[in-house]
Amino acid sequence: MNIKISNLEExxxxxxxxxxxxxxxxxxxxxxxLLRADKALIDVYAEYMFIHGLLHHDAGHITESALQxxxxxxxxxxSVNAVSGRRVNRRIVAVAASLLAMLGLWFVSSAGSNDQQNxxxxxxxxxxxxxxxxxxxxxxxxxxSSAVVKxxxxxxxxxxxxxxxxxxxxxxxxxxxxxxxxxxxxxSVESSDTNRLPRPELLAATFLxxxxxxxxxxxxxxxxxxxxxxxxxxxxxxxxxxxxxxxFAGRIPTLQESNAFLAQTGAxxxxxxxxxxxxxxxxxxxxxxxxxxxxxxxxxKRGVNREKLQEFLxxxxxxxxxxxxxVGELVTAKGRNDQNGATNFLLAHLxxxxxxxxxxxxxxxxxxxxSCVQCxxxxxxxxxxxxxxxxxxxxxxxxxxxxxxxxxxDSPDGKPVQDIAWKLVDRPRPDRMTYxxxxxxxxxxxxxxxxxxxxxxxxDANRRQELARLMANDSSHKVAxxxxxxxxxxxxxxxxxxxIDDMGAHAAISHPELLDLLTEAFIKSDYDMKRLxxxxxxxxxxxxxxxxxxANLVDAPASGxxxxxxxxxxxxxxxxxxxxxxxxxxxxxxxxxxxxSQADEKHRRDWVAQFAQSYGTDENDxxxxxxxxxxxxxxxxxxxxxxxxxxxxxxxxxGNVAARKASNLETLDRVALAMLTRKPTAGEKKVFAxxxxxxxxxxxxxxxxxxxxxxxxxYLNSSEFVLVH
Amino acid sequence: xxxxNNKSNTATPQAEGQSVEVNAGDTVVLSPLVKPSxxxxxxxxxxxxxxxxxxxxxxGNPADADExxxxxxxxxxxxxxxxxxxxxxxxxxxAIARLEVFxxxxxxxxxxxxxxxxILEIVAVKTEAISDDVALRQExxxxxITLLRPKDRxxxxxxxxxxxxxxQVADMLGRPANSVYQSLGRIRRTLMECVKHRLAEEGTTL
Numbered sequence: 001m002n003i004k005i006s007n008l009e010e011x012x013x014x015x016x017x018x019x020x021x022x023x024x025x026x027x028x029x030x031x032x033x034l035l036r037a038d039k040a041l042i043d044v045y046a047e048y049m050f051i052h053g054l055l056h057h058d059a060g061h062i063t064e065s066a067l068q069x070x071x072x073x074x075x076x077x078x079s080v081n082a083v084s085g086r087r088v089n090r091r092i093v094a095v096a097a098s099l100l101a102m103l104g105l106w107f108v109s110s111a112g113s114n115d116q117q118n119x120x121x122x123x124x125x126x127x128x129x130x131x132x133x134x135x136x137x138x139x140x141x142x143x144x145s146s147a148v149v150k151x152x153x154x155x156x157x158x159x160x161x162x163x164x165x166x167x168x169x170x171x172x173x174x175x176x177x178x179x180x181x182x183x184x185x186x187x188s189v190e191s192s193d194t195n196r197l198p199r200p201e202l203l204a205a206t207f208l209x210x211x212x213x214x215x216x217x218x219x220x221x222x223x224x225x226x227x228x229x230x231x232x233x234x235x236x237x238x239x240x241x242x243x244x245x246x247x248f249a250g251r252i253p254t255l256q257e258s259n260a261f262l263a264q265t266g267a268x269x270x271x272x273x274x275x276x277x278x279x280x281x282x283x284x285x286x287x288x289x290x291x292x293x294x295x296x297x298x299x300x301k302r303g304v305n306r307e308k309l310q311e312f313l314x315x316x317x318x319x320x321x322x323x324x325x326x327v328g329e330l331v332t333a334k335g336r337n338d339q340n341g342a343t344n345f346l347l348a349h350l351x352x353x354x355x356x357x358x359x360x361x362x363x364x365x366x367x368x369x370x371s372c373v374q375c376x377x378x379x380x381x382x383x384x385x386x387x388x389x390x391x392x393x394x395x396x397x398x399x400x401x402x403x404x405x406x407x408x409x410d411s412p413d414g415k416p417v418q419d420i421a422w423k424l425v426d427r428p429r430p431d432r433m434t435y436x437x438x439x440x441x442x443x444x445x446x447x448x449x450x451x452x453x454x455x456x457x458x459x460d461a462n463r464r465q466e467l468a469r470l471m472a473n474d475s476s477h478k479v480a481x482x483x484x485x486x487x488x489x490x491x492x493x494x495x496x497x498x499x500i501d502d503m504g505a506h507a508a509i510s511h512p513e514l515l516d517l518l519t520e521a522f523i524k525s526d527y528d529m530k531r532l533x534x535x536x537x538x539x540x541x542x543x544x545x546x547x548x549x550x551a552n553l554v555d556a557p558a559s560g561x562x563x564x565x566x567x568x569x570x571x572x573x574x575x576x577x578x579x580x581x582x583x584x585x586x587x588x589x590x591x592x593x594x595x596x597s598q599a600d601e602k603h604r605r606d607w608v609a610q611f612a613q614s615y616g617t618d619e620n621d622x623x624x625x626x627x628x629x630x631x632x633x634x635x636x637x638x639x640x641x642x643x644x645x646x647x648x649x650x651x652x653x654x655g656n657v658a659a660r661k662a663s664n665l666e667t668l669d670r671v672a673l674a675m676l677t678r679k680p681t682a683g684e685k686k687v688f689a690x691x692x693x694x695x696x697x698x699x700x701x702x703x704x705x706x707x708x709x710x711x712x713x714x715y716l717n718s719s720e721f722v723l724v725h
Numbered sequence: 726x727x728x729x730n731n732k733s734n735t736a737t738p739q740a741e742g743q744s745v746e747v748n749a750g751d752t753v754v755l756s757p758l759v760k761p762s763x764x765x766x767x768x769x770x771x772x773x774x775x776x777x778x779x780x781x782x783x784x785g786n787p788a789d790a791d792e793x794x795x796x797x798x799x800x801x802x803x804x805x806x807x808x809x810x811x812x813x814x815x816x817x818x819x820a821i822a823r824l825e826v827f828x829x830x831x832x833x834x835x836x837x838x839x840x841x842x843x844i845l846e847i848v849a850v851k852t853e854a855i856s857d858d859v860a861l862r863q864e865x866x867x868x869x870i871t872l873l874r875p876k877d878r879x880x881x882x883x884x885x886x887x888x889x890x891x892x893q894v895a896d897m898l899g900r901p902a903n904s905v906y907q908s909l910g911r912i913r914r915t916l917m918e919c920v921k922h923r924l925a926e927e928g929t930t931l
Contacts, residue, residue, distance in 0.1 A: 016910030018785060020891040028839065035844045042844070044917075046851040049782035051917050054859075054866055055885045056787050057777055371925065 006560020007038050015045065019052045202517045203524060212521045212535040219514040220541045220565050230551035232544045232567035237262055239725060240543055241273070242677035243568065246724045247491055248277045248533070250286035251580035254588035255674040274537040278530050281318060285596075287529070288313035289576055290490070294364055295330070296348040298605075298612035303401065303422040304348045305337045306605070312341030322527035323483050327365050328468040336404060336421045343424040347401055354396035362392060365471065367482030367503035386438065391449035394434035395467040398426045426464065432457045451475055477519055478503075480527065484518040487529075491536045493569035493724070494557045510562045546570045546725035570725045575608045578722055585716065586642070589674040590649035649674075650709040664692060667708060675715035684711075761805045768814035769801065776818050779856040782848055783826045785839040793829045797822040819853060862920060869919035877912045884909055 014031045017023040023031070035042050203211065224231055235243070241261045245253040253261070261273060277283060292310045300306070316326045333342035349356035359371040370389050406419035433445035448455040448463055450470040455463065471479050485503060489495035496515045497507045509515055518535065525531045536542055546568045557563035573581065584594050653667055665680075668688050672680040680688070688711055695703035715721060761769075776797060781790040800821050808817055826845075840848060855862070870878060883894045891909060895902040 012910060012914060016906055016913075019913070020906050020909070021786065022906070023785075032841050032844055035840075035848070039847065042847050042851055046782050046848060046855055047917050047921065048913065049852070050778055050855050050862065051866065051913050051920065053778045053781040053787070053790070054774075054863060055881065055913075057774055058863065 007034055007041060008044065009560065010034060011041055011044060012048075015048050019049075202513070203521055205524070207521065207524070209531060209534050209538065212518070213539040215517050216514065216535065216539040217541050219511060219517065223511060223564050224552075224566050227554070227564055229555050229564055229566050230549065231541070232547050232549050232552060234543050235545040235568070236678075238673075238678050239545060240270070243546075243724065244273060244277060244537065246573065246577055246581070247537070248274075248286065249280065249282035250289060250574075250577055251282075251584045251594075252677055254584055254594055255670065256588065258673055258677055270543065271538045274534055278534055278537075283530075283533075284314050284317035287317045290574075293576075295345045295360075298608055300609065301348050303337070303403075303420075304344050305341070305421075306344070308338055308341035309344035310341070312344075317529065320528065320530045323522075323529055324472050324479055324527045327479055328472065331361065331365075331468045331471070332462075332464045334424055334426070336423050338421045340424075343422075346396070346399060347422050347424055350396070350399060350401055354393060354399065357396050357399075358389065358393040363501040365482060366478040367485060367497075367501055368478070369499070369502040369504070386436065387444065387446050388449070390434050390436040390444075391446045391454075392467075394446055394448040394455075395450070395463045397432075397434055397448075398428045398463055400425050400427050426462055428460065477523060480519045480522045481515065483527075483529075484515060484522055484532065487532055488518070488536060491533075491542060491568070492563070492565055493571040494563045494565075496563075498560075508562070510564075541565060542568060544568055568725070570723050573722045573724055575611055576604065577724070579604045579607055581721070582642075582716065585675045585721075586645045586649050586712075589671065589712065590645070590652040646709060646712050649712065650705050653708050654705050664689075664704060664707075667704075668711060671708060671711050671715065675712060676718070676720055761802075762810065764810060765805055765808065765814075769798075769818075772815050772818050775815055775856040775859045776822055778859060779819050779852050780822050780826060782852045783823075783840065783845060784829065789829070789839075793822065793825050796829065797825045800825065815856065819856065823849060861924065865920045865923035866916060868923060869916050872919065873912065873915070877908070877915075880905075880908055881912055881916075 011031075011034055014023065014027050014034070017027055018031070031045075035045060202215065221231075234240075238258060241253050241258055245251060245257065261269070264272075288310050291313050292306060296304055296306065296309060312329075313326075316329075329342045330345045333340055333346065335343060337343045337347055346357055349360050355371075359369075362368045362370045370392070402423045402425055404421045404423050406421055408416045409419055410416055433447065435443055435445050437443055447457055448466065450467060451474050453470060455461065455466055459466075481503060482501070485495040485497060485500050489500045496510045496512075497503050499507075503509070518532070521535065522528070522532050544567045548567065552564070552566040554561065555564040555566045557569065563569070583600075587594050653670060656667070656670070665685060665688075668680050668685060672678055672684070688707060691710065692703055692707040695706050773794070777790055777794050780793045780797070781787060784790050784793055797818065801818055804821070808814065830839075870881065873881065880894070883889065883897065884891060891906050892902055894909075895905040898905065
């Protein structure tokens, strides 16, 4: 369903009010207007009232049936409460209250230090001349593309039997050109691939990374000019460096890294940092974390070996495998899940007749949300039919999982335990058809079909390999497009479509030319993930501050508007980013290294898993209970003794003061830099000084350590800490 | 809810032979000899929850929904001999309930009608479909409730305990009413999504 998100977000508060008897007459009128404007909201309204009605009607009896669950789960509640009584909360309440209120408003109030260079004029003007030609090209592209697609698919239909060994027919990788960071040229593309590009080409056969970044800037600027908005000023070095580390490495920068970046001069230092961090192993492991969560979720699943999947992903990203090959491996993986990590993706989703595998493949790799067409044709999207869902599902028909008994091992309590591995195999079923039932109750049968190419019933080709091959040769480049959109949203917090994995024909695309440009570049670079990240990361636009300015107030995708990317949107960290950032903040403040052991990695996974809950839905969805507040994060961080760690960090900070004869305020500078990657504000300095003075009246010796420690807690607990901005 | 069920059950058949005012000018004389069959009574009892759930979205709050349901029950009992055994009782009941909703809105004359007519029609179509598979949905909802965080589940249970409203929950918890409303809203939304997913899954398990 393609509901306008702003409507949906306006509807829910009205519904909450209605149900609690708080709806005003104006609210009621607005409710009617909303329902009239967007018929899809009527479903939401009816479903919501149904929940309310059933709860109301059945109250007595639901309470009874849920009571047993309640008692079972009473223990964890009690323990959380017990933990929250610890020092963590005392700190939050005692010292930080006034400070927190101040920090919470940081984004609103600190807008616009005017000395910063304003990007608005140069790019907009530059774009104005570029603009016309670009839109014309785009129009041709959309007109011409359907014809191109048609020709293409008829040309390739047919010959499946000869194609058994997996050979993905995309542009061959050129490792040589990739190894030269910053300045590579792409291979020229085979002519057969060229005419499959989505539209007349925007890039020469060979191009520089800087060309793509410049195109990004000019296309975005064209949009700003058209909509009459101005971009935010450039981010400060500290805002930017924090963003870079969170985006690429999944954590905030250390004190040392921030200082090192500040110390550099010259305009080159921005792209140099991106080059450097692109080559770091942290980029690979961060992407691997992001993608294993996407591929198998955060909750533990039986028969799924998360470590091995993550190893596979780390390896793929570290060696910068073409994305299409990674997708191919995930879709076609065979063998034992403790030997071939890639098998774990499908092993996680073969339940329920592989419907999760179908939905997740479509969503993650193709950028299509198709689970709703599982049961009925798409109400708006003319292209998407129920049979398409099952035709995709049919590719997984032969795939099966078998358990393999491993050697017996002794468990800690001495009893022998049978270890089990799972194996992903293909066992062709005698019946080649896949059956489904239409809404009218008719049974229908389909063969595997993708991109209008059907695998014949007689074909004995490995169906998953066929799927991978067809995806690599997709006439509309869905795999590339989906990755570009997702990566863009990784950098900006919003993608080119309202939902990044819903790019079907019905979805409005905010920047079609830009999406096409990046898709083309991505394909021409042979699906080079590292370069894709550099193009976005090294653009000038991505250097814009996340502060809202008056001139781009209307650029508010969070309230359902089409994003203009006139700034880098503020968003909450993921739980993984929060965990790693707390760790880095405390460790770098105490001068410790931030390197990771296997055990740390596992600890983080367990920590994150506490918030995740599987809903066992048709996409094996999960819900995250993480509300993004540090208070919650801390409470849940039982394993690491945050108290001790902070005390250590305090000692390091204070010891430093003594050794370097630094002033108290310089110490505050370091604390702010370590925790929030910025300088303390005037208000914070005042609070700190007052607090220190007050403490000194009690004990001169402990005043500074206590004040520093309290500031650390206050910063860590601020709403600002958990923001990517 | 207990009080609600009691009220429904008081809507017993009218005394034999008595004529009942049903709709404007529509007078029905009950047959003096025949009584409703056991089947009819069973269908009636079973339909109560579905009818309530059908009516609620059309009138917007449980109290009004109860009132309309009472009126609907009266009509159902007065027309019991017009019901053809073997046909869909619930569909028949809904048709009556629908008319009662419109009548209820007329009698509330001075008050702003909750949903405007054009919207009401569309909502009725949707809520009709929902009331058709209450059993499945109820099962899904029970499961989803067990999946809630313990704290959330507790909150929902407090709120939906018979006779309790959001304000009282806020009082009991010593939390501001607004924040309690927000939490409740979030939980209901979560439950709604969860039920939707469960049903989608249910529909395809072969």
